Structure formats: C-alpha cells, structure tokens
Amino acid sequence: MKNRRFYTLALAALTLLPLSCSEDFLDTKPLDKISADATWADGALSEAFIFNVYSYLGYGGFEEEALASLTDEAMFTHSGRNINVITEGSLSAATTGNTVIVPQWDELYLAIRQANIAIQELPEATFEDAELKDRLLGEARFLRAYYYHQLMRYYGSAPLIDRPYELDEDYSIARSTYAENVDFVLGDLDQAIALLDGKPQTPGRASKFSAMGLKSRVLLYAASDLRDGPTASANSSAHAGYSNLELVAYTGGDRMARWNAAKVASKELLDATSGYKLDLNAPVSPEAGFQNYLSIAMGGGSSVGDAAARAELLFERTHSPLFTVESQWPLGGIHQGINNGPNGYHNWAGNTPIQQLVDDYEMMDGSKFDWNNPTHSADPYANRDPRFYATILYDGADWKPRPSDVAAMDPNDQIQTGSYANGSGGVIPGIDTRDSPIENWNGSRTGYYVRKFIDADPALADNQSSAQVIPWPFIRYTEIALNYVEACLETGDEGEAINWLNKIRYRVGMPAVTATGSELVELYRNERRVELAYEEHRFFDARRWMIAPETLGRGIKVMRVSATLKPGATPLVPYRHDKNVYDYSYNVVDNTDNETRSWDDKMYFFPLNRDEINRNDKLIQNPGY
C-alpha cells in the first residue's frame, strides 16, 4: 500500500512538474520586430531606419487635398473637409481646420523625434561603413531641418528639441524665438551639406543640393516682410498687438544682411549644379515652351516628358506603381489623376484652378490678360503663356482618351465644362460639369481642372488600377533661381534679377522682361506664381510678401461657359467644341458653394492647437488668436 501511495504522489508530481517549472517560457520573442540595439549595429538596418524618417514627408501637393486649395490658385471641390475654416478665417485654437493639407504639430515632432534618434545613435553606431554613417547622419540632419522648417513656416516658430525624449520626462517647453529657429535649422543644414558632400545622389533621398536648396529657402523666408518685426507690425493688426513678436519675426538685426545671406546661399546652389534648359538666350517656340514646362512637371516620370528634366529636382518624393502601401486609400501621388481629373473621366476633380489664377497668365507677347479687352474676353484661352496650357484644363482643351463608357459621348477627347445649346431650346450639360450624367458630384465647380502634375501620357488612364510615377518636387532648381531673383531685387541688383527671370521665361517661350522698379517686383511675383503654380509656394509667398489680404482673401471667381448655336447652325451630335457652329460666351461669376473666402491678419500663421497649449503650459499662442 505504501508503495502505491508513493507512486500516486510521484505520478501527480511528475505531471505537474513540466507544467509549473519553466516560467521562462513566458519570455516569448517578437517575430515581427527587431531590437533597437541590433538596428544600430547594422548598416542596412540603420539605413532602413533613415528611410522611415522620409516617410513623414507625406505626399506634398499630391495629397488628395492640396495646399493650392488654400490659396488663390485653386478651390477644393468637395465640402466638409474643413478647408473653409481656414480660408474664411474662422480658425481658432479649438478649430484648426483641415489636417491633411496642413502638417500637424504632432506629426512633425514625431518625424523630428525619428531624426533625433538617428542623430543620437549614428555617432555611436557599431557598423563599419563610415561613408554610409556620414551619409545617413547627413540625411537625418537635413530631414530634421526640413521638419523644423515646416513648423516655422506654418506655425511661426517652435520649441527646439534636439534629442529623443524618454518616457516620464517633463515635456513642457517654451517656443524658441524665430531667430533661434532659423539658426538651428541653418546649423543642421550646414552639417548636412558637409556630410553629404561627395556622397551618391539617389532620387527620393536628400543630397547636398537638397540641403543647399532648403538653406536658400529658409534664408529667403527669414529676410521677407513677414519675418521683419517692424514691417510685420506695420502691415498686420495681429502683429501690432502681439507682445511676443520675437516668436514669429526678427525684432532687430540687419535685414539687408539677411537678404544678402539668402542671395549668397541661392547663388551657391545655382553654381553648384544646373537645372533644366536654363541656359537659353532667346525664347523657344510656344510649342517647345509647353513641352519644356510639361517635362519639368513630369519630373522624368512620364513617357511624354523629357527625362533630362529630372535635373530640376533638388529634393523629391518618388513613387512606385507597385502593390504596396502606396496604393491604399487615400490616394497619393500615384493617383494624382484620379484625385484631380475631370468627372467625365470618372475622376474626382479635387483641387480645381480658380479664375484668379487663370487670369494671371500673361498673353504670349508678355502683356497682361484683360477681361475688358474684347479680343481677350471673346476668346480667353487663346495666345496665353504656354505654361497655362500645361497647367490648366479648360472648356474645349484636348485631353486624354475618354474611358470606354464615355467615349461615345465625346469621341474627340475634349474637356467639356460648359453648357451647350441642344437646338431645341434646352442645353446639353458638359460631361465634365456638375450637371454631367457621369458622377456629377465630382464635377468641377470652377469650370477648370488642373493638368500640371497629371501624367499626360495618353496611354496611361487615370484610374485606380493605373499608377503614375511623377515625383513630387519638394525643392526644385527654378525655385532657387527665383529665390535668387527676389534676393537680387531686394539688394538692388536688377540686372542679375532680369538675367535669371529671362532664363526662366525663355525656357517656356515667353519674351524677355522689360519692366523695372516696382513693376519688375510685380512681374517677378507673378512669374513666381505662374512658374511654381500648384507647387506649395503661393500659400507662403502671399504671406511672406504680406499681400495675402488682397490675394488669398479674395472671393472665389469661377467660369461659366455657355454655347449658343450660330444662326442657321445645327447642333453637333455628339457635341464637340467648334467655334464655327457655336458662339461661346465666357462669364466670370462668384462662387461661395464651399467657401466665402476672406482674410484676417491672424491667418499669417496657424493657431497652436488649444489641446497642445493645455498640455504644455509654456506655449504662447500665435498673433491674433
């Protein structure tokens, strides 16, 4: 009996033993992650970490909702995206408007943290390749500078954080002054320039030229009216009553030195590399001008553009047609055509040009367009700056082949944004209007569609299964040339300014500049508006120059095209644009469908989010809020 008792005990014990003993079996290892330590011991893994720091750049102007729609370039077609909150001036700390277009404070600091981790870890990293280490560190410095420059231009200035925080630290921190922000960014950029010198250049990654280009921009912005305390206070009621001007502007210092610094930095970049076809001595033909400008927009990513135009790009986001995160909704750069193309192509209109932009394209001869000129108003789309035709789709413009279900309605592949007499007293609504039989809720409200960054390759349909790979130009050579022109003008060097303005104009077939003085400044500003349309510049330029009240604050004007039959003519079935059959009239009307735009001086900067101020009580709000 005793033995059996023992066996029972032993049996019980033995069965329990394997269950109870190995608590270390709870130490499972993650199968989908890699440890931080292992990462910084390996060059390829460290590089993968840096690639992620790029991912916070977003799609730039290729977001579904683009920065252009916050300016007098465009309006966004669909309501309910909190765009009107921004353009109508009802912004407040509690209501900060659209968060897709405007880089959010949290997101930028998350990106900065990733750069800070790299900047902290790379000098200690244990992998051997010193060349790679320098390159990665240079990229991290550049990216940190880029993200801080975003904070500065959207939010005025920001707290400077140069290391990754740990858990449970005191996170409250005050904003540094604008001057300190500029210095911090310049410090990073100078280091990036040094570290990236002689390193390979890869599209989609930062190079030495990216850093030099960004330096030019940061210095130009720093020298501008908005950032000069006294000038800003004189021009803006919000600034005048603001007791912490140093947070958003220089309150002292030598402004001319700032212009000179911008001039020097810009020239250094212009000399260090070259753009695309900026060595011309006379205008090219309008056709060649159109093609040159198209090539620049295509950035080497389309079969219809000259691949050499990629030289323009100093810093870009590249795209891939592969089945990846890129093809997830909301759609980015690969689906720019869907986001912005006409509803008559089953596209979504998105950021449509408004009349004010259309009107600012000069005539082919360099004169201004004028609705009071009967020749102009009778045929407003004739003889315009070739960049107009490469940027904007208008009623009657030729465009890509229609999708198969629409082809019968428009075998001629022309944009239809008007309404056309049907010969029996009624009208046929254009296929690309909001009265179209095709997805009318996606029709343009302005009578125009943007063409600029949509791959113009007729073989590439704009739909969800075809992807375009046009890169997004964060910084391009011509911007720096224009920066240089501006700095030259501000430092009294008109000759050099005209020299570079002409290069830019010759490339697109426009005649040389004849203006001087303030007229030349106006011309430069218009040139910059037209050349860099839809490239996320107008928003900042109108603010820097403090011309926003009379530009961005204007109500939206749109085009209503209507066609009546010429006497005796019979309507075309299906309709096509034909001046021999129809009389076209072009009416500019106000549009307040989504927005009733106006300007308030607080809009020079976005408000700091009330929640952020509540979480960080050292923050001081921007002027006017």
Next chain:
Amino acid sequence: MKSKVNLCAETSFFRPIFFALALFLSGSLISQLYAQAQTVTGTVTASDGMPLPGVSIVDVNDPATGVVADFDGNYTIQLSSGTTSLRFSYIGFKAVVVPVNNQTTINVSMEEDVAALDEVVVVGYGTQKKATVTGAVTSVQGPALEASPAVSVSNSLAGRLPGVVIIQTSGEPGNDESSINIRGTNTLGNNSPLIVIDGIPDRDGGIGRLNPEDIDNISVLKDASAAIYGARAANGALIVTTKQGRTGRPTVTYKADFGLARPTRVPEMANAEEYLTIMNELAIFNSNIPVSQWGPAWDAFKADGSYTIPSSSETINAPFSPETVRGHAEGLDPWLYPDTDWFDDTFKDWSDQSRHNLSISGGGENVKYYSSIGYTDQDAYYRNSANRYQQYNFRINTDVKVNDYINAKLGFAYRKEDRKFPTEGAGAIFRMLMRGRPNEPAIWPNGLPGPDIENGQQPVVVTTNATGYDKQPTDYLQFTGNIDITQPWIEGLKLTLLAGVDQSQARRKRWETPWTLYYLDRENYINTGVPVLEGAIRSNFTDPRLTQASENILNTNLTALLNYDRVFAEDHTVNILAGITRETFQGEFFSAFRRNYISAAVDQLFAGGSLQQNTDGRAYNRTRLGYYGRVQYNFKEKYLAEFIWRYDGSYIFPGVDRFGFFPGFLAGWNISNEDWFNVSGIDYLKLRGSYGQMGNDQVFFNNSLQEFAFLSTYGFGEYPINGEVVTTLEETILANPSFTWERANNFNLGLDGIILNNKLSFTLEYFLNKRDQILIQKTGSTPGSSGIADLLPPVNAGKVDNEGFEFALNYYGGNEDSFKWDAGVNGGFAKNKVVFLDEIPGAPAYQRQEGKPINAYLVYQYDGVFRDEAEIAANTLDYSNVKPQLEPGDMKFKDVDGNGVIDDRDQVRLDENITPKFNFGATFNASYKNFDLAVLFQGATGASLPIQTESGDIGNFLKYSFDNRWSIDNPSSVHPRLASRGDTYYSGGGFGNNTYYLFSKDYIRLKNVQLAYNFPDKWLEPFGLTQFKVYVSGLNLVTWAKNDIYDPESTISSGQFYPQAKIINTGFTLKF
C-alpha cells in the same frame, strides 16, 4: 538558454508549489475510514413511476464512489460501509439523500425540481450545486438555444442571460455574430469576456459558430467567481459545456430546419420624384440666387426649369426640368425615366437557410458517447448572391470509465466554416445601395445591369460572382482530453489532467475579375425609339487578379487539477482545488498576390503575370502560465464561504510585472435553511456577496494588440525611394519597461429566493465594478512636441466605475398533465463612468469625459431651425464662427455657456453613448397536450445613434429626410434644409455633431418564438420512433422601436451595413 536538466531549480515558484502539494497529499491521508463493505441495488423512478435512467448515485462520504442508473433506472453500487448515505441526483430533479442503514435494496422516487436548486451549475474548473453557489452566475441550457433559428449561436443568447449584453450589428452571412459583453462596458480597453469551452479558455474560434445542438449549457460568471481565470477574468467569463453521452439506450436524433430570411428593416429611401425635387431645391440653395428670391426661383423651376437673377442676369437651370421630374414621377418610359428602388432590385424577397443535425448518444456503464454531425447553409439577401455561409461540424465526446479510479474523456470537434463573399465588402455594397439614385436604372428593362454609382460599383452586379469571388474557408480541429484519477486511499482526492489542442487553418482566395455594365445611347433612343445598350468594362481594373492567403493557428493548453472534496462530520463540506495551466498560442500567416492575368479562365497563382506580384508573411507566439485554486466550505449548506485565487503570468507584460495574484472572496447564507426561519410563502432564500480582483491583459490600441511594448524595438514598414519600395524600420511604440494588467475590483450582492409555494423564483443582483490600472496611452498630458504622442506605450493609469443591477423572475405556472407553463422576465442595468483617462486639461466641466459614460457623445445642442428671414433677423446670437451669413432652414444651437457666441464651448457631453444601459428579456413557455410554445421578447434602452447618410448629388436621401425637411414651399422650424453631404455647417464638420441627428435606439422585439407539435406515441411506436416533433419558429419577428430608420441594434450612422435578419423557420425533430 536555461538548461532543462536541473529541473528548473532556479525557478522561484516551483518549489513552494511542489511543497504545498506534497503536504496536501500526505495530510489528506490522515482521515481514512475503514468499514464493512456492502452492495446496494435498486431502481430509480420519476414521480410518475417511469424509470429514470442516468441518475447519478454517490456515496456522500466518499464522492469518488458513484454509479449511474441504467436505461431501466436500475443501479448497483458497492459501498465500503453500510452506514453511509446515498445521494441520488439528476438534472431537473430534486436530489435525494437516503441513509443506507445496512439495507441492500433502496428504491427511490425522484421529484421534478422546477426551481432546479439541485441543478448543477458549471463554474470555473468545476461545478457547483445551485444552492451552494455564492457568485453571480447565470446560465442558459441548450434546449433554449435550440429553439432559435439564428445561425450564429451568439444571436440566440440575447434576452436570456440577465447582465449579458448581446448586440448584433450586422446580418451578413459569415459575419453575423453578436458582440457579447458582461455587465456592459467596464473599461476603456478591451471589454470582451473570456470564453471557456469544455474547460479550455480562449479557445480558437470562440463561441459564435458552435453548433447549438452540441451545447449542453452556458454559464456566465459575472463577478468575482471569474477570479479563478486571473489575468483574463476582468470582463467575466462565459463557460460553454458541450453535451456528453448519458447511460442508456442509444438515442438517434435527426433535426432539420428550413428557414427564410429577410432584413428586419431596410432604410426607406426617397423615390425618383422626391429625390429630383430635393436636388432642384438644393440647386437654388447653392446658387447665387439671393434668399429673398428663393420663392420666385422655386416657382420658376417648377414652371419652366430655370430662373434668371435680375441683378446679375445669371441664369440658373434646374438640374432636372419639370418634364424630367414628371417623367420619373409618372413612370413614362423605363428606359429614360426609371424610378429605381435599389434595395428592391438587389435583394430577393426571401433568402433560404437550412440546417441539418444528426446526433447519436448513449452509453453503458463504462462508456458513454455523444456524437453529432451537422450542416448549415445560409444564403444572403442578394439575388444571385456571391455571399453564402456554409458550416459543417462534427463532434464526438466520449466518456470512458477505465476502472474504479480512472475516468477518461476525449472530445474531438471538427468544424469547417465556409464563407463566401463578393469581391466588394458589405460596407461598400451598402454604401452604394444607400447612394443609388432613384432616377437612374439598376437594371434596364431588358434585364442588363445599368451604370455604376461610382468606381464601377453597381450593387446588382457586385453582389454576384460576376466580379469574381472571395472564398474564406476555415477549418477547426479541436481536441479535449481529460483524465480523472481517484484512488482508494485518500478519500475525496481527485487528480484531473486536462489538455486542449486547437488547430485551425483559415484560407482565403480572392479572385477579382473585370466586369461589364451597360449604357444606353440616349440620343439614339430618343430619336429612333430603339434602345441600344453598349457594354463597357467598369471595374477599376481590367486585368484579373488573385490573392491567396492562409493563416494557421495552434493553441495548446495543459492543465492539471487536484481536487479534494469531502464532508466532515456530516455538516462540514470542504472542497479544495489547486491547478496549473500552461498555454501557448501560435499563429502563422502568409499571402500571395498576382495580377495581370491574361484571361479570367484560370484562377490559379501560376497563371498570373510576373509584374507587380506581392507576398507577405507573419507569425506570433504567445504564452501564459497560471497557478490557481479554490477553497470552498459550507456548514450544512447554511453558511457558505469560498476563496478563489489565481497567480497568473502573461507573456504580454514585462518580466518583473508578469505575474499577479488575483483573489476572489465569496460568501453566502441560505437563510431559509436556518432552523428559526419559518416564513410562510418563502420557500427558499439566499443572500450572497462577493468581492474579487481580476485582471485584463488585453492591451489594444488602435484596434491592434500591443505586444512587446516593454522592449525597445522597431517595426517594419515600406517607403518608395528612387521609385522602388524599400523596407523601413520605425519606432512603433515607446518601450515601457514596467506595466501590468488592468485590475478589476468587482463587488457583488445577490439575493436568490423561491416563493409562493415553489412557484416563483427570483434572483436580484447589485454590482459595483471599479476598474483601475487600465492600460491607456497618456495622450491627455503628453504634448505633441514631445514627439512621442503617437508612440505612447501602455501605462496602468485609467479608472472606470461601472454600477448596476440585474433581476430575473421565473414563475412556474400550471403543472397539470395537459397544461404546463412558465414565464420569466429578466433584465440588467449597467452604467459606467470614466473616473480617469488622462483627459486633456482645459475643457469646461460639462464637456469632460471624466464623470460620464465611456464614449459619451460630445455634441452641440440642436435648438430648432431658423424658419425664415424674420427669425434670422431676430436672432441675437453670434453665429460668425458657424457661418458668415445665416439662411432660412439653417439649424439653431443652444448657447450653452451663455456668452452670446456659438462656438466649440457650446458642445455638451451627454450621458449617453451607442451602447444600451438596460437590456431585458421576457420568456414564456407553455405546453398543452402535444403542443409546446416558447416565446422570447427582448429589448434594450438607453442608447442613441447619430443617423446621417451620404446624401445629395452623391446619393439618395432617406424618405425620412424628404418627409421632414425645410423647403421653400413648406418652411419648417423643426427640421433643417437638406444639403448635399456636408455642404452645410449642420450636416458636416464639427457642428454636424448635434443632437438633431441623434435617434433613440430603444426597442423591444419578439426575438424568438417556437411552436411545436409532438406526434403522439401511439403513432410513433409502429415506426420505432420515440419522438417526432414538427415546429415553426422565428427570429426577430416583430420589432417596436422608437427609430424605425435602421434596425435598432445597428451602430453605423450612414446605413452602410448589412442589415440584421428576420427569420421564419420550419423544422422537425426525429428521435429513435
């Protein structure tokens, strides 16, 4: 690596456990009795004299000695002593204890127990007599579930379990399971209860697809009684026990059901005329026509379809001319003027479902078995549906008495859940159904499909397999093994070894093919009268594409239990349980994608193009280890006390905080067992209370489980560099080296009683659950500039209180031979309150989440509508933050803070969210002669849902919106002007969150009815049948709801979901 050889001497916990065990075993040896052996035989009968098979007969002084009465109610038991007593027990009958007194024949007649006090209730790692239960435990028996024609058993639980909140949000075949919560919402994190099936917690596949015929009973542990499940018990536990065979002649049961299903409710949409009227009105509202001219403009629109603004000469055309509107209204020509009901054209009237189940059970003295095989088939509402759910299930439960001391059980279950879906998801399909414009054709008069709504999505087509298919079959293999070992030397001691192995494979094959839609050449038709349709490929791709994926899961559970169950000195009943469980959960996933197929003829991966392929794969490995136990004591079943505990470790927590101790204290007082208790009318009364601490180790942020949050790791991502997708590494979460489980502090007070001469039983519960250490991200106090606001790790900081009560009343009515009935009502109220969630500081008190239920709505207070310009002129509030210039039909808001300005500080946090606070059910069961009737009403109150559809030029409006709108002809001061999507401040954006759109979700419905007829025995006997029952049943037959736009259980504001089903079912049961 630690060496396994040294028997883990360094493991701190092993030694005390082992020592305790040894002590426990040897200590139990002391109390052994040796007495004269004796054999007793007898027959057990029911009160009507019929023999009762399957009655369990146990020596009360030696529970290990027990037998079961055979098919004729006969039994023979060997007793070690003739001075003991025998306890006869059987479910549904009052237990009887008979002293042996050295008799050799004992015949017993057992009485049916309507109140079932002797019923055995399943609790964690064991069973308890209902009379001795001290926790808040509620249960439902299999037969109640079998009466429901719902395909997922989760949908049959509603209204039957007080305190269990069952909400069905979708009726899509294959995805129609209800969510299950015990006592509502207790935490900011995961609120799902632990599901235990046949002793194995967290069983793969859960409860939703169990064959209802296989379920013996479901117990719900609502309070501290769940503490034995430790770190996963905080949300309570649902314990499912499947059927075992019973001693007796083999019984073969075949049950067949044939059902017809249709939506409980489909949103009623505007018809063509109504829709076009709205669109014409919107054209005026959105034009440059001044408000003062809206009236003339509308008259002009109705008269001749256009209006010219005098001041600017701008002509505004009505989008739809009077002739067009009339054409649609009068249905003049279906080619040109359709009046489409998209739901009607997409749905069948009724969809079939059927269910077949064959089971065999029985057993002799040593072997008992239950086995079943079942098939379920459920079609969707769509015509030619690509959506279908089929299930095949198979189960064998065997129970083998190896010898007097060893009893073994082996359970094996196989289940195939075969889901087929259209290539478009239900959300996308119902988005298009809601949007479908009634003036456009879904189906041309000749039967071809009309144009899409957008992106090629045409509900009539994308609900069929014209677009390919998405097959998602999942196979489950589940084993449960159980050995009970007793021995003759230590009375009452039992060792149980339990193992569960669940293996599943979920596969997916998604084959997408381009599809064609048809377009009318309108001009040609108008001119010639001949309709010519042209087909165009309208899918947003033209090349077929295939995704194939597979996920394999292997879960194992090894458990050892030591149970000591004895009665000392007749009055002191002691039960001690100690156990160890070790669990692993492993998963592995891969997928492959190819596109650019040259034809849709071959749907295999190899045939795809070589460009743009994509593959993916992942795995996980999760482990848990728990030590637990229970000590129960009762004195004469009068005073009851229980202590349960678990020392539980989870892989999800960092090493130092990995193990925790979870105790539960329960006590009960059977007042009616007191000698002094003699209250007429009160037959039974028990007061009980419990307190327990339990854990929740489910850390979910952004709907994903946060694992390894204590390690500093980087996750993998992708980004294009130089046009190529490269791998990236990113910080996914900041490491937190110390965090631990959420802690539930649950109090419960209960009162059970039986009154009115055993006619009425009742249970009342009060509970207070104080959850703390809730794992949250400290987003409220971490500024964005820290850079970590989106990377915050779990920290134990949140606090939520949840308080409520439950009741259940059952009345057992007539009990004559021909008419028997019983009726019950039950309900559960639970209201939670956020105590702390690291809320962003600065909000006014009336907006704070803290102090209000979780996810309580933060909304503007609707205050009517500006009926006309005079009302706008009279308005004194500042609406400049809302809209630059108010117009008639605009919505008014209350100026809550009284500052004269409508702004964000006028939002108010309501006391309400999307989850009902009070859930209730009422049952009525009756049998008269050969008829049986079972009725269940069920309902809920205290929740609301914002209803805002995607309407306007983009899609149709609800009929409700059309009927109740501000219009030029009929200005309203109650209902606002309609708008295209978010075109107005009150239909979109921040101000769109207002109380106007909140609709009550209160409802009561006839959830389940079954009327059955049992054919009389005399007709059955010639066929050798023991039962032939035919029945009709129904689910969700009638619903009374305050909001009749969607089904009241719905949680989707836009109506973009597959609606819940109403089912009418007939069936029969054959037994032989």
